[in-house]
Amino acid sequence: MTDYLYEKIRELIVTQIRNKALLPGDRLPSVRQFSRELNVSIGTVQKAYAALEDLDLILPKRRSGYYVKAVRAMPQPKAGSFTPVPGKVNVLETAVSVMRSASRRDLVQMGSAIPDVSGQGVRQLHQEYRRHALKIPNYEEDPLGYLPLRRQLARRLLDTGRSVDPDDILITAGCQEALTIALRCIAGPGDIILVESPCYYGVLQALECLELKALEIPVSSAGGMDTDQLETMLQTWPVKGMIMTPAFSNPSGYLCSEPRKKKILDLISTHDIPLIEDDVFARLGFNGSRPRTLHSYDREDRVILCGSISKMLSPDLRIGWIIAGQYAGKARTLKFTSTLCSPCHPQFALAGFLATRKLDRHLRSIIPGYVKKQQALINAVNRWFPEGTKISSPAGGFLSWVKLPEEIDGLRLYHDAVSAGIAITPGEICSPTGQYKNFIRLNYAVVPPEETDPVMKRLAGLLTRQAT
Ligand SMILES: Cc1ncc(COP(=O)(O)O)c(C=O)c1O
Incomplete structure (x- = not known):
């Protein structure tokens, strides 16, 4: 897939800076010399140095070479573990x-x-779709999305633990569009976003297209997110925001505990960053109960909630939503300027379906x-x-x-x-x-x-x- 050789060289130098083998002001080996020593191409070393420059760790000086610039504390790796640094995505x-x-x-x-x-539910949804298929839409429909659908969703989202106004919901083309809009609301090219590791690859695709850098926070299937590592990363890097799927995350499947949700909210509050919460799997708990969202605990309007019907019902109608809080204005502008609004007929069908107990x-x-x-x-x-x-x-x-x-x-x-x-x-x-x-x-x-x-x-x- 990718040429990860340059990342190994980048890691090597990050480790040397971390261990103080290289100190601020030290000169790095020249590109040519390093490529000879490591038996790699000049391009690979140049790419590694460019990545270190992106990380704000080294500085090129005209006609003189590259110098260590590190002024901040570097994260200390846990024994036997991989300590990630922010980097571009290539998936x-x-x-x-x-x-x-x-x-x-x-x-x-x-x-x-x-x-x-x-199942029968999906057949019923499509019957509902056929019922509406010939309806002539009212072209004055609100570009936020069909109001009866937003009302139904607001009612259902009560089970997240927080009430939502239908006018705070923006209908999107699935959760993928919601996540992309959310990322565009909070960050721009070159910014660092914290992601779960392992992470839903659609998030990584969005980061790659938006030229954002990813910084991995380990999550485990049994224990969830490593909040100590999260804290270290927040102390170390100038992070712009974070994205996570706290309920039955993809692919690890972990479920974030309630105390950990509060700890994460405390940390993002201390470091003053927003969090994008991907809620797509939350209604698929095997014990029938739906976990509370981080959004429901958020008192500082930091959490952007994104969801869709794709996992609980069917992905083909391409209906999702974003509740963007303080970013609502920007989210609307981004939606209106890219696709104007979402198609009407799938929204008619879903609104009709959700008005029953069929879901x-x-x-x-x-x-x-x-x-x-x-x-x-x-x-x-x-x-x-x-x-x-x-x-x-x-x-x-x-x-x-x-x-x-x-x-x-x-x-x-x-x-x-x-x-x-x-x-x-x-x-x-x-x-x-x-x-x-x-x-x-x-x-x-x-x-x-x-x-x-x-x-x-x-x-x-x-x-x-x-x-x-
Ligand atoms: C965690 C997660 N979020 C979002 C999406 C995208 O969902 P949608 O089909 O609603 O765009 C997926 C799809 O696989 C997913 O696994």
Whole structure:
């Protein structure tokens, strides 16, 4: 995918500065000399130096070379852990390939994060769509979005723990557009945004297109976000904002605890930055309860809430929303100047659907299916995958994060799997620094539980071929 060699060189120098082997004012080796010493191209060293300049750690002086500029305290790495630094993102090529494989009917779909759309709820939504399809829209409709839909959403969003005015909701083309608008509201090219690691690759795609830099905060499937690391990063770097999915995050599946939500809000308040909360999976908890949002605890108008119907119902209507608080004016301008407003008919259909109890019935019928499918996947992975494999068992959503033995290349497995008729997601696109090379993400929403075992057996066969 990417040439990460330059990042290794960048890391090497960051470590030397951190360890005080290089002090402010010290001259770095010349580009030519360093390229000879490391046996890499001049371009690679130039790229590493440019990245260090971007990080404000070194300074070029005319005809003299590069000098260490570090004046701030560098983060101390935890024992045995990777300490990320902010950097540009480069995931688009693989991410687009993964997304395109999601539309192939000839593949078993375990790649993209699409829900089970075979239930009655989705059929009813489409009946509603047909009912409205011939309606002539009123062209004076508010560009914020169809008001009856915004009213329905405001009612439903009460379950987040905070009441929302319909006029504070802006309808978008799915949550992806909401996230992109939110990022554009809070930051511009070159700014640093904190992201979960591993992270939803759509966020990384947006960062890449907007020329924002990503800084990773580790999250684990069991324990959630490392708030100590978050604090260190906030103390160290001039961060512009943060983006996270606290409920059944993609791909790790973690659920942020209530005390941790409060701790995160305290930290962003101390460091005076906004937070974008991605709420797409929140209504898919296996115990039927919907976690509170960070937005609901926010008393300082720092949290921008983004959501959609894509994961709980269906992604094809492309309906999402953003509640941008203090950024509402800018969010509207960005929406109005890029797509004017969202199409009317899907909004008519969803408003009609939400006016009934059909969504609740749909969720009650679909979630037990996800519980069964997750168990079938875990059983099959444990049965067929090599020793050393670990699979997450999130308490909601429909994605499992799988750690494979170190020597397995998840990207190669992705290509082999597609050739063998199975779509999966390679883990490395879930990190801006290409970590998680031996990870994959599997979606268990679509494949019936009785078909999971043979599919995993086939995937395990491809793995074994790689290992030998
Ligand atoms: C965490 C997360 N946020 C946002 C999105 C995008 O959702 P939508 O289809 O509503 O644009 C996805 C899609 O996979 C996702 O996993």
